[in-house]
Amino acid sequence: MYAARRWSVQHARTLQRIYDACARLAPLFAPALRLIGARRAERWLVPLEHAAKKFLFDCKMCGQCALSHTGMACPTNCKKQMRNGPCGGVRPDGGCEVDPAMRCVWIEALAGARLTGAPSLPALLPVDHRRQNRSSWIPVIEARQPELLVRRERTSSVERPPDERPVSGSFEQACRSGRFVVTAEVAPPDSADPAALIGRARAFDGLVDALNITDGAGGNCHMSSVAASAILVEHGFTPVYQVACRDRNRIAIQGDILGAAALGVRNVLCLTGDDVSQGDQPQAKPVFDLDAVSLLGIARAMRDDGVFASGRKLETPPRLFLGATANPFVPPHLDRIANLERKIAAGAQFIQTQFCFDVALLESFMREVRARGLHRHCKFIIGVGALRSARALRRMASMVPGVHIPEQVIARVDRADDQKLEGQRVCIETMLAVAQIEGVGGVHLMGHRNEDVLAQIIVESGLRRAV
Numbered sequence: 396m397y398a399a400r401r402w403s404v405q406h407a408r409t410l411q412r413i414y415d416a417c418a419r420l421a422p423l424f425a426p427a428l429r430l431i432g433a434r435r436a437e438r439w440l441v442p443l444e445h446a447a448k449k450f451l452f453d454c455k456m457c458g459q460c461a462l463s464h465t466g467m468a469c470p471t472n473c474k475k476q477m478r479n480g481p482c483g484g485v486r487p488d489g490g491c492e493v494d495p496a497m498r499c500v501w502i503e504a505l506a507g508a509r510l511t512g513a514p515s516l517p518a519l520l521p522v523d524h525r526r527q528n529r530s531s532w533i534p535v536i537e538a539r540q541p542e543l544l545v546r547r548e549r550t551s552s553v554e555r556p557p558d559e560r561p562v563s564g565s566f567e568q569a570c571r572s573g574r575f576v577v578t579a580e581v582a583p584p585d586s587a588d589p590a591a592l593i594g595r596a597r598a599f600d601g602l603v604d605a606l607n608i609t610d611g612a613g614g615n616c617h618m619s620s621v622a623a624s625a626i627l628v629e630h631g632f633t634p635v636y637q638v639a640c641r642d643r644n645r646i647a648i649q650g651d652i653l654g655a656a657a658l659g660v661r662n663v664l665c666l667t668g669d670d671v672s673q674g675d676q677p678q679a680k681p682v683f684d685l686d687a688v689s690l691l692g693i694a695r696a697m698r699d700d701g702v703f704a705s706g707r708k709l710e711t712p713p714r715l716f717l718g719a720t721a722n723p724f725v726p727p728h729l730d731r732i733a734n735l736e737r738k739i740a741a742g743a744q745f746i747q748t749q750f751c752f753d754v755a756l757l758e759s760f761m762r763e764v765r766a767r768g769l770h771r772h773c774k775f776i777i778g779v780g781a782l783r784s785a786r787a788l789r790r791m792a793s794m795v796p797g798v799h800i801p802e803q804v805i806a807r808v809d810r811a812d813d814q815k816l817e818g819q820r821v822c823i824e825t826m827l828a829v830a831q832i833e834g835v836g837g838v839h840l841m842g843h844r845n846e847d848v849l850a851q852i853i854v855e856s857g858l859r860r861a862v
């Protein structure tokens with residue numbers, strides 16, 4: 396089945412032509428469909444459709460066939476059920492983060508779309524789960540295709556001048572001011588006592604513009620990001636509340652965003668999230684009802700249009716400053732910008748990248764960002780971090796999908812007498828180097844439960860002084 400699926404992508408141009416011809420002819424069957432009745436016709440059509448599409452595309456019958464938009468690669472084969480991939484965990488050889496034996500579905504989709512002459516992949520709406528196991532062709536015959544694509548009639552974040560947006564908090568002000576921002580990651584504790592969280596946050600007093608609260612990072616359970624963010628607001632910090640699509644469906648996420656805003660949390664970083672297989676509870680059910688692009692669109696509509704995803708009106712819309720992630724360091728390098736553009740068009744106002752250990756790769760990514768003018772609409776904050784030893788770097792490079800560490804960086808730390816100190820020097824050099832790249836608007840320091848070292852690095856870099 397996998398071989399047939401890859402063959403279909405390789406022959407995407409021919410299959411697209413067949414699809415277009417069938418879609419043009421399909422409405423001719425409308426009178427016959429009315430005679431038989433759509434429900435009865437669907438009972439006969441579904442097994443046929445399933446057999447053919449299962450064989451050719453490994454189709455899971457989501458009932459909203461997007462093959463003609465995705466280069467004949469079926470999105471239902473994405474292990475995170477993304478409708479707008481690829482995720483940031485693609486392996487260096489193009490393998491899937493979750494199933495390395497499989498090529499990333501979205502890399503396949505990009506290759507297929509290129510064969511059909513499509514300039515890029517369009518933004519797809521989240522799946523309507525009610526259509527599971529329904530025919531995709533009945534609506535085509537009835538000339539009422541279900542809505543698949545995100546409508547672009549509204550002004551996107553890319554097109555809207557940044558200064559027209561309402562200010563929602565101090566982090567947004569810092570981003571809008573044009574100054575170089577510094578943010579850091581704080582790991583929520585494995586505790587019902589907020590003291591540890593507040594203690595970790597205090598390490599960054601006066602050093603950062605915001606503190607990122609991870610949401611079950613790596614698929615591991617900790618204090619919830621929304622609760623930890625609210626606790627930090629209460630204690631005078633500026634949190635960035637991370638929301639991963641892995642653990643909650645769209646109803647729960649919208650409720651959490653409203654609740655967070657009611658508690659004074661304004662900054663929301665929208666992520667698809669790591670797969671559960673990365674964490675300590677791999678037996679958990681991954682949700683992935685939304686992906687980062689859909690989540691951004693929903694959060695933005697809540698803020699700008701005052702509506703839930705259903706269209707139901709909100710009494711008081713949340714004031715939000717929305718962010719997304721990007722990973723310039725993994726394949727498909729050239730197409731990462733298109734994915735980023737979809738996120739910015741969906742509503743991202745700041746972008747936070749994966750760990751940067753390869754400044755040259757970041758430079759070529761930022762060159763493309765500048766060529767498309769994206770840095771004028773979005774703050775680009777580059778992820779950096781320091782690991783304790785060459786062994787830890789090697790382990791991260793091989794075990795954590797989406798993290799790229801060049802061998803010469805590992806070798807440099809390996810040669811040093813004090814590996815911990817050398818890791819910190821590499822981090823500071825990277826911070827200073829990325830600060831020189833046009834379009835880069837800040838750095839984000841990451842490191843699990845390494846707050847004191849990260850705070851020290853900020854001071855030593857000279858980017859901020861301790862108060």
Ligand code: SF4
Nearest residue numbers: 473482491492499500
């Ligand atoms: S690498 Fe990510 S986007 Fe690609 S198929 Fe796997 S889970 Fe989906």
